[in-house]
Amino acid sequence: MESMPIRPAFWNIPFWAEIGVYVVGLIAAVVCVVGICRCVHLWRQGRPLQLPQARKERWLGLWRDGFMHRRLLKTPGGLIHFAIFWGFIFLFLGTATAVLDWDIAHYLFDARLLKGDIYLVYKFVLDIAGLFSLIALAVAAWRRFAVKGKKLERSWRFAWILTSLAIIIFTGFIVEGLRLASQQPEWAVYSPVGYALSLLFLQMFTPEQLQGAHFTWWLVHGAGALIFVALIPFTFFGHMFKAPANIYWRKLAHKGQLAKIEDIEEQESFGVSDFNQFTWKQRLDFDACTECGRCSEVCPALRSGAPLDPKALVMSLKKRLHHPADKALIGDIVSKEALWSCTTCGACMQACPARLDLPSTIVDMRRHLALELGEFPAGLPKALQNTQNVGNPWGMDPASRLDWAKGLNVPVATEGQPVDYLYWVGCSASYDRRAQKIARAMVKILNAAGVSFAVMQEERCHGDFARRSGEEYTFQLAALENIENLHKYQFKHILAHCPHCFNTLKNEYPQFEGGKFDVISHTQLILGLIESGRIKPKLKHAEKIVFHDPCYMARYNNSVGTPRKILDSIEGVSRVENLERGKTAMCCGAGGGQMWMESSTKKINFIRLVDLRKSASTVAVGCPHCLTMFESAMTADKVLSGMDIIELSEIVAQGLDDEAQNG
Structure with missing residues (x-):
């Protein structure tokens, strides 16, 4: 028996089997590489696409999403996958270290790496990693096949996926347990799972039987592991290299940005x-x-x-x-x-x-x-035609675009007269009577804070809904016209209260020459005015409010905390949260041109509003489209009667009125 702990490479394994594992291992590696190359070949058959290298950003993203499971750790399933993933990472690193120890250090330098305390730590870590992986696999199987209500595929394919992984780990423990039972080294306890199994095997087998069983299970474990390696690219396990590759080559452009069709008038095919x-x-x-x-x-x-x-x-x-x-x-x-x-x-x-x-x-x-x-769902062609003809999807007279501002003495942008903010009102707040209250509230806030601003008479639809409906031509015409008009005036920032306006002006107009402007959302400005003490909204009566996050601010522009800070700063507001909030909030149903399409399905806006009502009867929104969709849901269904839908700026403006009365 060895006096010092050292990894017993190929213990009890005949020479022919030792040579065989190298041969079969090489074959498995070749098959795996060929399979990966085949996948890469399939990908490269697609149209060329130039992506920015940005290696540091890409590797950092791969570490966060691929290895640390940043997007998965908030769910039970994600935690389970994290345990399985890292368990196998440690087992893989353990195998790689064993290769270095025997095939490199031993054969080339007549030295050993895995000995003494290093070997004991090595064995303990691998045993714990294997045990955690087995437990996670068992829990995963239980969730998938035993828990009712889970929308998970219950098939023999996934049963075999989980079983095959468990078999590889468990047979490894059996091999280790049989070896420890036969050798009985003093340091066996440092392999806790293998040691526990060895105590069982000592009661079951004679010394001769232990060695025979060890060799048999060594063959089973080795064959299973190598077959697994060979089949990785051809099975579900291909995601082990495909998902990391996709995370590395993920879209680095802004999430709210679609690809531009260059030289659109010269193209012969589209999309x-x-x-x-x-x-x-x-x-x-x-x-x-x-x-x-x-x-x-x-x-x-x-x-x-x-x-x-x-x-x-x-x-x-x-x-x-x-x-x-x-x-x-x-x-x-x-x-x-x-x-x-x-x-x-x-x-x-x-x-x-x-x-x-x-x-x-x-x-x-x-x-x-x-x-x-030229195929569109019912309702959408009319909105597109109106946008092309008169600059707004409602088909309203462009000359009436500023009618919402009557009686407010709103400054209109004039060439040669600089302002701090060019207020981009948007079509909804310009033409929709309910949404016009948002624009009027914003003007009240801007005037109360003494902000230098103006609106643009030539403003027209920016074309977001057209672009996301696939009508890129309408979008590009709108973009070029708006950019040309914006350059007539002098301003430091564009202020937008609509997330669709904000996202388009900030993230998509820069694709065009001269289209880069400093665009800020109304929530950014309002919070800054509150924090600087320029406005101090205060409600006369306490109000319990739940905030609905707009998709184009929360997910596309990572703005989650700002609107909540505004509500928390208003005296009299008691803010509550919905289960689906922030970047996980459900859509109101207006995006992607849906606001203009006719649909016979159960409305998304109704489903979302019913869910929000569980938190509070007053819903604050940060988007005029959300406001319209929820008001529509309330009108169409009496179940939602009694709810109050109010835009964030309206709450602030009301707080200014109440504060002035109190003062």
């Missing part, structure tokens, strides 16, 4: 109508899907009964990637109804652990329907 028109990155997106279903869990369209299931859509595209078929992309593989059901809210993108950008892919296919076929 994606054939699978071969997808870029290599989109192909990688499809292949990197981990089938977790988190996208479907958060999709507002699916929850409302619309024919869009994000996971099913991606899986259909993934199947087409690996199994080419003579089927039409739009119609056979992906239904038109599913494409038009998307609100482009970004919830699927926010929830995806592999960082798939599904909204952009859906818009690409919409572009084909819109620009090549």
Whole structure:
């Protein structure tokens, strides 16, 4: 018996088996590499796409999302995956260290790395890692197959996925236990799981039987592990390299930015109508899907009964990637109804652990329907035509755009007269009677704080809904006209109270020459005015309020805390939270052009408002579209009667009135 702890490489293994494991291991590695190369070849068959290198940012993102599971740790399933993942990482590192110890240090330098205290720590860490992985696999199996109500795939495929991983770990423990039972080293206790099994095996087998069983199970464990390695690229386990690759090559441009169609008037085709028109990155997106279903869990369209299931859509595209078929992309593989059901809210993108950008892919296919076929859902063509003809989707007279400001003495931008803020009012607050109260409230706030501002007479729809509906041409015309008009005036910042206006002006107009402006949201400005003491809103009567996060501020522009700080700063406001809040808040249903489409499905706005009512009867919103959608839901269903929907600026303006009266 060794007097010092040292790793017993190939103990009880005949020479032919020792040579065999190297040969089979090499074959497994070659098969695995060939499979990975095949996948990469499939990705590279897509259209070219230049992505920024930004290696530091990409590696940091890979560490956060790929290794630290930043997007998964808030859910039970994510914690389970984290335990399995890191358990196998330690087991893999343990195997790699064993190779260095024996095949490198031993054969090349006649030295050993795994000996003494280092070996004892090594064995203890690997045993604990294996044990945690087994426990996590058991819990995962229980959640998937035993817990009712979980929307998880219950199939033999996933049963085998979990079982195969457990078999690899458990057979490893059996091999270790049989060796410890046969050798009985003094330091066996440092392998707690193996030691426990060795005590059991000592009661079951003779010394000769222990060695025979050890060799048999060594063959089983080794064969299982190497077969697993060989099959990684050809099975579900391919996500082990596909998901990290997709996270590394994730979209670094702003989340709220869609790709621009360059030289649009010279193009002969638009969007994606054939699978071969997808870029290599989109192909990688499809292949990197981990089938977790988190996208479907958060999709507002699916929850409302619309024919869009994000996971099913991606899986259909993934199947087409690996199994080419003579089927039409739009119609056979992906239904038109599913494409038009998307609100482009970004919830699927926010929830995806592999960082798939599904909204952009859906818009690409919409572009084909819109620009090549001229096909739109009912209601949308009229809004688009109005935007082209008179500059707003309502079809209202452009000359009446500033009618909301009558009696307020609102300054209009004049060439040669600089202001601090050019207030971008937007179409909703210009033409919709209910939303006009938002603009009037903002003017009251700006005047109370003594802010230098003006509005622009030539303002027209910025085209966000057109772009996300696939009608890029209408969007680009609107963008060029607005940019030209904005350059007539002198201002430091553009102020926008609508998240769609804010996102478009801030993140999409810079794609055009001269389109980069300093754009701030009304919540940023209001909070700054409150914190600097320039306004001190105070409600006369206490109000319990829940805030609904707009998709285009919370998810696309990472603004979650600012509106809450505003509410918390208003005396008399008691703020409560809804379970779905911040970046996980459900969409109101207006985005992606849905506000102008006719739909027979159960409305998203109704579902969201019913959920918000569980928290409070007064709902604060930060978007005129959310305001419109919720007011519409209340009008259409008496179940929601008695609720009060109010925009954030209206609460602040009311607080200024109440504070003035109290003063």
